[in-house]
Amino acid sequence: MLLLCEIFITEHFSFMKKSYQSLEDNSTNNMKQVKYRNLTIKSVLLGFVFLLTLSTTLLAQDGDPAKGKTLFNTNCAACHSLDKKLTGPALRGVEARLNEQGLDREWISAWIRNSAAVVKSGDAYANKIYDEYNGAAMTAMPQLSDQDISDILAYTATEATTAPSGAGDTAVSTAAPTEPGISNNLILGALALLFMLLAFGLILVNKTLRRFAEANNVEIAEATKRKSIWKAFVHNQFLMLVTAIFFLLASGYFAYGYMMQIGVDQGYQPVQPIHFSHKIHAGDNGIDCKYCHSSARVSKTSGIPSLNVCMNCHKSIYEYNGETTAEYDKAFYDGEIKKLYAAAGWDDVDQQYTGETQPVKWVRIHNLPDFAYFNHSQHVSVAGLECQTCHGPVEEMEIMYQYSPLTMGWCINCHRETNVKVQDNEYYTKIHEQLSKKYGVDQLTAAQMGGLECGKCHY
Amino acid sequence: MVMMVIVSCKKDTRPNYQFMPNMQAPVGYETYGEYDVFPGEQSAMLPVEGTIARGYSLFDYGSSNEEFLRAKAELLSPLDSTQVDFARGKELYDIYCGICHGTKGDGQGNLVKREKILGIPSYADVGRAINEGSTYHTIYYGKNAMGSYANQLNEEERWQVVAYVLKLKSDLEK
Numbered sequence: 001m002l003l004l005c006e007i008f009i010t011e012h013f014s015f016m017k018k019s020y021q022s023l024e025d026n027s028t029n030n031m032k033q034v035k036y037r038n039l040t041i042k043s044v045l046l047g048f049v050f051l052l053t054l055s056t057t058l059l060a061q062d063g064d065p066a067k068g069k070t071l072f073n074t075n076c077a078a079c080h081s082l083d084k085k086l087t088g089p090a091l092r093g094v095e096a097r098l099n100e101q102g103l104d105r106e107w108i109s110a111w112i113r114n115s116a117a118v119v120k121s122g123d124a125y126a127n128k129i130y131d132e133y134n135g136a137a138m139t140a141m142p143q144l145s146d147q148d149i150s151d152i153l154a155y156t157a158t159e160a161t162t163a164p165s166g167a168g169d170t171a172v173s174t175a176a177p178t179e180p181g182i183s184n185n186l187i188l189g190a191l192a193l194l195f196m197l198l199a200f201g202l203i204l205v206n207k208t209l210r211r212f213a214e215a216n217n218v219e220i221a222e223a224t225k226r227k228s229i230w231k232a233f234v235h236n237q238f239l240m241l242v243t244a245i246f247f248l249l250a251s252g253y254f255a256y257g258y259m260m261q262i263g264v265d266q267g268y269q270p271v272q273p274i275h276f277s278h279k280i281h282a283g284d285n286g287i288d289c290k291y292c293h294s295s296a297r298v299s300k301t302s303g304i305p306s307l308n309v310c311m312n313c314h315k316s317i318y319e320y321n322g323e324t325t326a327e328y329d330k331a332f333y334d335g336e337i338k339k340l341y342a343a344a345g346w347d348d349v350d351q352q353y354t355g356e357t358q359p360v361k362w363v364r365i366h367n368l369p370d371f372a373y374f375n376h377s378q379h380v381s382v383a384g385l386e387c388q389t390c391h392g393p394v395e396e397m398e399i400m401y402q403y404s405p406l407t408m409g410w411c412i413n414c415h416r417e418t419n420v421k422v423q424d425n426e427y428y429t430k431i432h433e434q435l436s437k438k439y440g441v442d443q444l445t446a447a448q449m450g451g452l453e454c455g456k457c458h459y
Numbered sequence: 460m461v462m463m464v465i466v467s468c469k470k471d472t473r474p475n476y477q478f479m480p481n482m483q484a485p486v487g488y489e490t491y492g493e494y495d496v497f498p499g500e501q502s503a504m505l506p507v508e509g510t511i512a513r514g515y516s517l518f519d520y521g522s523s524n525e526e527f528l529r530a531k532a533e534l535l536s537p538l539d540s541t542q543v544d545f546a547r548g549k550e551l552y553d554i555y556c557g558i559c560h561g562t563k564g565d566g567q568g569n570l571v572k573r574e575k576i577l578g579i580p581s582y583a584d585v586g587r588a589i590n591e592g593s594t595y596h597t598i599y600y601g602k603n604a605m606g607s608y609a610n611q612l613n614e615e616e617r618w619q620v621v622a623y624v625l626k627l628k629s630d631l632e633k
Contacts, residue, residue, distance in 0.1 A: 073574075073578060074566065074577075074578060074580075075578065075580070076578055077577030077578030078576075078577065078578030078579060078580070078603055078604050079578065079603045079604055080578075086604065087603045087604050135523065135524055136524070136603065137524045139580075139586055139603075140586040140587075141586045142586050143584075143585050143586060261475070262475060262476050262478055263476070263477045263478055263483070264475060265475050267471050268471060268473075268474055268475070269471045269472060270472050270473075270474075271472055284573075285558075285569060285570060285573060286558070286569045287558050287569075287570075288553070288554040288555075288558070290554045291554055291555055291558065291611075294555075294610075294611040294612075298613075300490075304491055306610065308606060308607065308610070309606075309610075309611065311606055312601075312605070312606035312608075313570070313576060313606075315604055315606065316575075316577075317575055317576065321574075321575075359499065359501060362491075367474075369482065369483040370482065370483060370484060370485035370486070371482055371483075401471070
């Protein structure tokens with residue numbers, strides 16, 4: 001309620017401010033401007049006083065839940081949520097619950113500032129909680145003042161808001177996609193009807209014209225009998241020869257095109273067992289590729305992250321709150337996170353691993369033939385290439401697909417065009433010096449450094 | 460038109476046809492392959508219990524809170540001042556830690572700013588009073604909501620990150 005009041009008041013004042021500003025703009029008198037400015041400042045100050053009285057009198061609490069929320073988010077939210085058990089217990093109404101246990105504000109403050117000491121002192125409830133959460137010690141927070149703690153407790157005492165906003169969202173997302181579908185169908189239907197009417201009209205016109213012609217005794221010229229065009233064509237041997245050559249060349253061209261794309265999986269976009277959106281992870285949230293594909297730095301394969309890497313974040317992120325589309329709504333993404341929990345054997349309610357894991361059968365997309373050797377670390381760590389050079393705009397891909405053809409010609413082309421990165425790499429210093437003298441260039445390309453040798457990739 | 464027909468036969472959710480697939484498919488076992496000989500048909504396996512891979516060493520501390528406190532009290536970095544490479548530490552830190560802890564170590568990473576993950580403390584937090592041992596132990600085993608990063612960073616890289624974290628901490632305390 002307080003929040004609502006606050007929003008109302010700030011909005012109100014900003015509105016007032018705007019109206020004053022417009023007045024200011026209109027007025028040409030400097031004296032007046034100064035006067036109005038004073039007025040706005042005063043009214044804002046008044047508003048603050050009003051707010052303060054509201055917060056203290058109406059809710060009869062000594063803490064400020066708004067401040068408490070910020071403090072809670074920076075200090076507590078790593079392990080606590082208001083309504084969900086995380087590393088630590090859910091904290092909504094914690095003070096009331098503890099008061100029932102006969103524990104007062106003093107006990108809570110002592111616990112927050114140094115829980116280990118409370119546990120050590122042999123306090124019964126403290127030890128019970130400590131054991132219940134498998135001996136996970138709460139971090140000591142000696143920096144929190146009494147006011148901070150009461151702010152936080154005021155925030156935890158706020159009532160849970162029901163989720164009308166969520167319902168509204170789903171209503172919007174379901175309404176949005178259906179609308180264009182209907183209108184498209186309508187337009188198509190109307191067009192088809194129009195064409196049918198047109199055709200019918202033309203037939204009618206034709207009929208009436210003929211009737212007129214008959215009535216006026218006008219002869220409609222009949223086409224004279226001639227050798228049909230097809231027969232003439234077959235009898236003309238030169239034309240036949242030219243056509244035959246044309247067809248042979250054309251089919252050769254298309255056959256070549258077809259053969260050349262065999263074994264090339266550019267655009268391959270399989271359905272994965274868990275819908276993992278690179279767009280959300282690498283794009284929206286800006287997580288580095290190497291965070292998950294950590295072995296790309298140091299090994300031949302880029303590495304498919306094991307599920308514990310997913311769980312690094314998804315222990316805390318149990319629902320999706322980003323932007324959604326008609327095809328992929330919140331329920332869909334939340335379902336995918338549930339799939340991850342099932343595979344990793346994570347019990348989201350009890351916040352612990354059950355040990356019942358299920359390997360995820362990811363479908364491999366980029367697959368070089370066995371006779372071609374490729375090493376990620378050479379390209380990522382030594383050459384310092386961006387992943388996007390070969391894998392394309394992965395941070396925009398909702399569903400991952402193969403961006404590059406991964407053909408030999410494609411590899412070679414890049415080796416011809418790319419200069420070798422020699423900075424901070426003593427391994428290359430001497431050979432670069434000698435070879436660049438030999439080729440008479442300042443910067444060697446990968447090809448000049450031996451990147452076209454057959455044996456580099458085929459052995 | 461023939462081309463169109465042929466192309467339309469190819470579906471993006473299916474791999475394309477191959478010439479002589481026998482030369483494409485590897486004879487040896489591939490990194491993430493599926494083979495009958497392995498338990499669970501997975502070639503990705505955990506190291507055999509009681510063994511240690513070359514280039515790795517044992518970590519003498521367990522994952523419990525008592526062991527964390529022991530590490531905090533006595534574990535020191537094996538890197539001396541000539542081996543500490545802040546440039547590399549920063550590179551690794553920005554990939555693996557900065558996304559939550561922020562590139563300055565103030566707990567304001569991108570995921571925190573976007574309110575995906577909350578409550579990331581600053582390295583200068585007095586209640587935690589992090590040091591070499593506690594930071595290394597936390598990277599190795601994780602702590603509270605933070606997971607283990609032992610499989611993303613090797614031993615030397617972890618110590619580089621520890622050195623860089625402590626540098627950030629001292630920068631924050633200035």
